[in-house]
Structures are given as structure tokens and as C-alpha cells.
Amino acid sequence: MIPAGTVTYTLGTAPVTGIGYSFNQDELNECLAGPVAEKVFDDEGNEDIAAFLGGLVDTQFAQDNVRKALSRTKEPEDWRVGEALAESYLTFHRGCFFPWPDSRDERKAGSSLPGADLVGFQNDGQTVRLAFGEVKTSSEARYPPGTTYGRTGSKQQLEDLRDDQSIRDQLVLYLARRAILGAPWQQQYRRAATRYFSDSADVRVFGLMVRDVDPHQDDWRARATKLAKGCPESMVVELLALYLPAGSIATLSQKVLGSRKGGAS
Structure with missing residues (x-):
């Protein structure tokens, strides 16, 4: 388990909503020394x-x-630690499970793969759906940060997940190629894929920012409004911002490595 953080703002209405959470230093250290380090390594x-x-x-x-x-x-790179923090948050506080880290598909350390950063499932206790997540880690003192824009920015990536079935199809097949190898999560995949191929919009999409600036709803306000326009009825999009203490991002790698050598500080 990792701390849930303190809610700093909420915005939007279903099916597209946003929430900002802040974390103090002790809460961040608790995250890094436990589940986050386990995912990073x-x-x-x-x-x-x-x-x-x-x-x-x-x-x-x-x-x-x-x-x-x-x-x-x-x-590890600071962005990779940020991604692991975001994944851990969804795992413990949104009922998600991401079975195959993209680091396992790297040909060399430090590279990243195209497609959604996080590909897996969300289990709400009654049903299992496909879940996709895009994560950006930024210290930039503007709202939203520059990582929102451009071909690989969260704006384009989230719109693609909302609008482009071919992208979602490829992510579903990406997991299938690993599930057929006898993975222990194969049954979860079967349930989620059955639901998906009955309605390809019946998925959960998460946009996540990991930030170390003062919380501000402008990080997600415009995206929440625009993603809601034309969003399929069966799709749910949640935009989360995780606000860490000032200056934390530049030391994420150092801290998570230190947690393996005697504890984060």
C-alpha cells in the first residue's frame, strides 16, 4: 500500500474527471522505499x-x-521512477493491475516503447476492463507543463486512446501475446478482452502527471473539458496529478536507488 495523498482539487464531470493529490516528504519516502522500488527494479x-x-x-x-x-x-531515470509511482497509485487506489512492464521489452536500458505507458486491467469488484495509462513527469513551473503538447505529449496521446480504436486494438493484442504464454493473469485477460471486443470503447483511460510544483487545476482543466467532448458513453477517463514536495523529481532516481541501499532520505 502507498499513501493516498491529500486532495487539492477536483474538476470535470463523468465520464471525464480530474483530481489533484499532494504528498509530503514522509509519504513520498514511504512510496519510494516500498512498491515503487519494487516496480522500478x-x-x-x-x-x-x-x-x-x-x-x-x-x-x-x-x-x-x-x-x-x-x-x-x-x-534509473527520474521519469521512470515517476511512471512507477503513477502505476503504484493506480494499483493501490484504482484497482488496477499492469502485468507486463515495458522495461521487459527493452533492447537496451533507458529506452522507451511506443504506445500507452501502462497497459493492463481495472477490477472494480464486479467486472474487469482494459485499462490504459499515460504518464508525464515534469518540474516545469507552468500549467500545464510542456509535456502536455507535441506528438508525444499527453494531449495527443489521450486523444488517440479516446478516438483511435486501432491503437486500442494494438494494445489489447500486445497483452494477448504475453497472456498466451501461460501467464498467471491469463483469466483476467480473457474477461477483459471479452468485454473489449463486445464494445471497444468500454475501457478505462488514465492520464497522470507527476509534479513537484504547487498544485493547480490548470494542469488538467483544459484537457478535462476537451476530452469530454465526443467521449464514448462506455469509456471513463480520469486525469490525476500527483504533487510531490518541491525539488523532488530531480532526486527520484537517487532516492529509489538509496532505498535499496539503506532507506530513502
């Missing part, structure tokens, strides 16, 4: 790899090499 994936490779090697030397390969902890 993909603890679950590494445990699975260790178990698989451990069954292939039978000498101490080979086992040491496996451990060495898995223990290479490179300092």
Missing part, C-alpha cells in the same frame, strides 16, 4: 527469471553469474 520479474535460470545451471560459478546478471542495479 522489476522484483517480481527478476524472481521469475532467477527461478528459471537457477534450474538450468548446476555449478556455483554459473549460479554466481546468474546472480550477478540480475543484481546489476543501474540508476
